[in-house]
Amino acid sequence: MAPKQRTARKVSRNPELIRGIGKYSRSQMYHKRGLWAIKAKNGGVLPRHDPKPKPQAPAQKSPKFYPADDVKKPLVNKHKAKPTKLRASITPGTVLILLAGRFKGKRVVFLKQLPSGLLLVTGPFKINGVPLRRVNQSYVIGTSTKVDVSGVNVDKFDDKYFAKEAEKKKKKEEGEFFESEKEEKKVLPQEKKDDQKTVDSALIKAIESVPDLKSYIGARFSLKQGVKPHELVF
Amino acid sequence: MPFKRFVEIGRVALVNYGKEHGRLVVIVDVIDQNRALVDAPDMVRSQVNFKRLSLTDLKVDIKRVPRKKELIKAMEDADVKNKWEKSSWGRKLIVKKTRANLNDFDRFKLMLVKIKKAAVVRQELAKLKKAA
Numbered sequence: 001m002a003p004k005q006r007t008a009r010k011v012s013r014n015p016e017l018i019r020g021i022g023k024y025s026r027s028q029m030y031h032k033r034g035l036w037a038i039k040a041k042n043g044g045v046l047p048r049h050d051p052k053p054k055p056q057a058p059a060q061k062s063p064k065f066y067p068a069d070d071v072k073k074p075l076v077n078k079h080k081a082k083p084t085k086l087r088a089s090i091t092p093g094t095v096l097i098l099l100a101g102r103f104k105g106k107r108v109v110f111l112k113q114l115p116s117g118l119l120l121v122t123g124p125f126k127i128n129g130v131p132l133r134r135v136n137q138s139y140v141i142g143t144s145t146k147v148d149v150s151g152v153n154v155d156k157f158d159d160k161y162f163a164k165e166a167e168k169k170k171k172k173e174e175g176e177f178f179e180s181e182k183e184e185k186k187v188l189p190q191e192k193k194d195d196q197k198t199v200d201s202a203l204i205k206a207i208e209s210v211p212d213l214k215s216y217i218g219a220r221f222s223l224k225q226g227v228k229p230h231e232l233v234f
Numbered sequence: 235m236p237f238k239r240f241v242e243i244g245r246v247a248l249v250n251y252g253k254e255h256g257r258l259v260v261i262v263d264v265i266d267q268n269r270a271l272v273d274a275p276d277m278v279r280s281q282v283n284f285k286r287l288s289l290t291d292l293k294v295d296i297k298r299v300p301r302k303k304e305l306i307k308a309m310e311d312a313d314v315k316n317k318w319e320k321s322s323w324g325r326k327l328i329v330k331k332t333r334a335n336l337n338d339f340d341r342f343k344l345m346l347v348k349i350k351k352a353a354v355v356r357q358e359l360a361k362l363k364k365a366a
Contacts, residue, residue, distance in 0.1 A: 097338070143337065144338075212339075212346060213339070215342075216343075231334070233334065
């Protein structure tokens, strides 16, 4: 209904013969682009639009302090880091072997990769004591054993969920230097315990459907005498 | 101790070194003192040093340098594949291969089975000791 019935504009009206050289000359392109028609419509000159009025910037006071030497401004850096590339062998439901940290050697179920690049992982807690946890991909071996995670919803977990709670700053008093205050034990909020339960209930059902898988996940991985890790197929 | 396995046209051999390691081939011709012309159903006919071959007990009835189709037919008539997989040498190779390709989970299950088997054996041994 609108008068504009133009199809999507091609990329360029000037086909490339060789990189840097188009088929048509400047005057031919002037004709092809129809600049003559635009000028004719506008009385012999190209149409000119007055610049939009800029909103008035607030009047800035002159600063009361100028630095003695010229201060160099750092260059603009708009680089945004992408999350680490996930190895092809690691897909949701893969059993991973943790290689470092408190839970080294534990076999654990992979849930998803968080926006920071870290892997979200769970024991499940009832089977081997590993809670919902973040783990770096470099400290993990991906096995080829997969668990069915279709019944688990992990949308609510992201990096903010695992952030440490900001502690209120205590003002230093002289007396406190010599007293060793017992720090209050950090209790896990009930919400996190419930999250663990909901995630694990679906997982445990899937795990128990496969024979021996539960004891497999409950056991730790270790190298035995004569075992060569570079020859092992995981 | 006379020799029992000879290099002859039709002798089935196992390549034990190089790119074709582990492949069963048939000696189709002898080139010179050191090399044989060798062929298999899924391989381009090529020369191989005798030092890279381990002779097997199996033999196929072919003429010198047969066509591929004739070679395949002769191998099927001699039933090379089945005989090889049933022979103790062939079975050992298959076991080695499966063991090398065991998953971490498979190794765990294997360990459980070994423990069970050892427990049964120990029980029986205890019974025998008690009887004696």
